[in-house]
Structures are given as C-alpha cells and as structure tokens.
Amino acid sequence: MTDGDLIHKFLHEPDSREGVSAFNTLVWRWEKPMYNFILRYLGKRDEARDLTQQVFIKVYRNLARLKDRERFSSWIYQIAANLCRDLIKQKRRRPSFSLENLRESGALEEAAHTELTLLPDAALHPDRVVSRNELKEILEKALREIPEEQRLVVIMKEYQGLKFTEIAEALGLSVNTIKSRMYYGLSALKKILAQWQIDEEAMLYDV
Amino acid sequence: MTCDEIKILLMDFLYNESEPDSEKLVRAHLQNCPACRGEYEALSRTSLTLKAWENEDPRLHLVFVKESQSWLSALKEKFLPEHAPAWGKLAGLAAGIAIGVLFISALLNTEISYRNGNFLYRTSLLPRQPATVDSQLVAQVRQELDEKYQQLLLASQQQQRDELNSTLAKFATAVDRQRQIDLLLVGRGLDEFQQHTNSRFERNNELLNQFLRNVKLPQK
Numbered sequence: 461m462t463d464g465d466l467i468h469k470f471l472h473e474p475d476s477r478e479g480v481s482a483f484n485t486l487v488w489r490w491e492k493p494m495y496n497f498i499l500r501y502l503g504k505r506d507e508a509r510d511l512t513q514q515v516f517i518k519v520y521r522n523l524a525r526l527k528d529r530e531r532f533s534s535w536i537y538q539i540a541a542n543l544c545r546d547l548i549k550q551k552r553r554r555p556s557f558s559l560e561n562l563r564e565s566g567a568l569e570e571a572a573h574t575e576l577t578l579l580p581d582a583a584l585h586p587d588r589v590v591s592r593n594e595l596k597e598i599l600e601k602a603l604r605e606i607p608e609e610q611r612l613v614v615i616m617k618e619y620q621g622l623k624f625t626e627i628a629e630a631l632g633l634s635v636n637t638i639k640s641r642m643y644y645g646l647s648a649l650k651k652i653l654a655q656w657q658i659d660e661e662a663m664l665y666d667v
Numbered sequence: 668m669t670c671d672e673i674k675i676l677l678m679d680f681l682y683n684e685s686e687p688d689s690e691k692l693v694r695a696h697l698q699n700c701p702a703c704r705g706e707y708e709a710l711s712r713t714s715l716t717l718k719a720w721e722n723e724d725p726r727l728h729l730v731f732v733k734e735s736q737s738w739l740s741a742l743k744e745k746f747l748p749e750h751a752p753a754w755g756k757l758a759g760l761a762a763g764i765a766i767g768v769l770f771i772s773a774l775l776n777t778e779i780s781y782r783n784g785n786f787l788y789r790t791s792l793l794p795r796q797p798a799t800v801d802s803q804l805v806a807q808v809r810q811e812l813d814e815k816y817q818q819l820l821l822a823s824q825q826q827q828r829d830e831l832n833s834t835l836a837k838f839a840t841a842v843d844r845q846r847q848i849d850l851l852l853v854g855r856g857l858d859e860f861q862q863h864t865n866s867r868f869e870r871n872n873e874l875l876n877q878f879l880r881n882v883k884l885p886q887k
Contacts, residue, residue, distance in 0.1 A: 488729075491727055494720075640675060
C-alpha cells in the first residue's frame, strides 16, 4: 500500500478504525526518517523527538489540504524543514542555556571525549582507527561546520535519499539552486573531512 | 563545456539523476579533464563517508488515537466543520440559527392543558390564532344569561316579599296575643282591687257600727 493509498483511506473515513489505523501506518512509516532528518539538522535528540511529534500533528491536521497525494514525501519534508527553521529562529531570538546546549557546544564533550578535541592533531596518527560511534560524532560535527542552507540540502540528499526535484519542491527553491547548494556543501565537507583525515578508509578499520 | 558549467550536472551524475544527454556530456568531460575527474572521485568518496552516519531508532512509537468527541464538539463539527469553506460555515450557522428559532418558537407556542383527567399537549411553530367568536352566539348567550338573571332577580324579590309578609303576620299575631294577655291581667287586677276595696268598706262599716253602739250606751 502506497502512502497515497493510506492517505486516501484516512481522508475517506478519518473517524473509523480503518482510517485511524491507516494514518498510524503512515506515522510508523515516516517516524524514523523524520526523526533522523530533524536530528541531523538540529543535532539534539530531545528537540528531534519533540519536533517529530509536531510534524505528525501538523500532518494530521492539514492532510486534507494536500492536493497531490503522490507528493506527500516533499510535503512532509517541507513541514519538518519549516518547523526546524522556526525553532532555529526562535532560539536565535531567545538563546537558552540548557545542559544539552552545553553538551552540544562542546563544553561537556571536552571533558568526556578528548579524542574529538584532538582531531586537528589526528595527522600525527595517520593510521588511527575510528569507531563507528566516533565517526558518527565526527560527521555530526563536520555537518555543523557548513552553512545551514547547504547542510539542509546535504541531509535531504545524502540521508533522506530525496531527489533534487523533491528537495526543491519541499524548500520552495529552484532545482538548480538545490544542486548548487549540494555541490558547495559536499565540497566543503570534503575539505573538512580531508583536514580531519577522515575518509571512507577510516570506515574500513571500523571496529 | 567548461569545468564550472559541469558542476551542476556533476551533482545529477553523482546521484544517478542525469538525463541521458547530460550524462554523456559529463562522461565525456570527465574523460578529458583530470581535475574534474579528481573532484568527482573525491566528492563520491565524501558522499560514501557521510553514509557512515546511520539512522537512529527514534524510540518514539507515536500512535494517534481518535479521541472520543464530546457531544458538543461533535455537534459543532457536524454543523460548523473546521475545514469547511466560508460559505459552508455561513450556511451551517444559518441552518443552526433557523433550527434554534423554530425550536424556540415551538417552545413559546406550546400549550399544556389538563382536562377530564387527561393532559393535553399541543405545539405549533406559529402563534395559535385566538378562536373567532360568533357574535350571534355571543348575543344569544348574553340574552340567555340576562333572562336567567331576571328570573333569579324576580324569584329573589318574591321570596323577600313572602318573608316580609309572613314576618308581619307573625308580628301582628304576637301583638294581638300580648294585648289579650294584658287585658286579661288588667281585668283580673281590677277585680282584685274591687274585692279589696269592698272588704275594707265592710270592715270600716263594721268598725263604725261598733262605735255607734258604744256611743248610745252613755245617754241612758
């Protein structure tokens, strides 16, 4: 059953048991991609959980207004991206200092994960082995180094596997703008990772 | 095609989204341009490296449950749905008001009466017209009432007159009887007086005779 079928079933009888279960199937299908998308974009698990819920609440309320059901994928990413941007704007206006913020800004990591702060010195250990967890944290950090607009496109392309046309539709931009952002984002990441001596060979030594 | 121009097409090529024509162009360019080939390979490796960041399990398990609506909100949703077009909302509102007016009107024109041990309930949407009165019937009833009244009045007067007459008669009889009693008593009183006077006269006479007898004796 495609997303379109589920949406049709839900909208046809939203109050029936079948309608609700069709919507829940849609939620189960999209819960993980949405959470991971938001997590990679914002970098915080509690915020990602919160926003994932908000995304589905918005989907529930506005699904009837979605004209082309086959474009559900672009539509739900558009909702998620807008919610993320709103949160980023809101945080810029009212910066809060939570434990999570401290952790994200690296103040706590400094004490807990000394390897990360030693990254620039990684050149001294060319054959060092990076564990899967470490690699994940390095990539997370690298992504945060590039401009936000490029990061968004890179995440949607690399991790969510969206087509350029879908990303353009979700963000309301031209396809060429998206491709250009992708190119510059990927190039920037290439440079950062090269600087940190991280490439796919590091994964080969994965333990 | 310059190296700058190839950059956008390179993105399509990298993610297998190229049109057949542009794919040929990119392949041709990469074959002839070692710099772009090097960049393509580097970007391809970067893309591969990025993929090492695996998806996490959100451990969310969101479930949407249809909340049981309250009857009021169900009613509201029925007549004024949230996603209805403006005219639909207006129509719903108008229908609601119309039903409300009819209901109130019916309530105002409700009649409940109790007659012969039965409750009678009647209602109508419009005010019930008061029954039209037949003026002829009214005149007839009024005349009948007048007649009855007159009869009653006459009967009452007659009764009063009778009562007065009988009372006067009784009074006259009583007065008459009292007079006879009085006369009788007076007569009896006179008789007694006469007897009394007679007896005193006789006594005086006797006393006088005695005196005369005594006076004659000394003359001898």
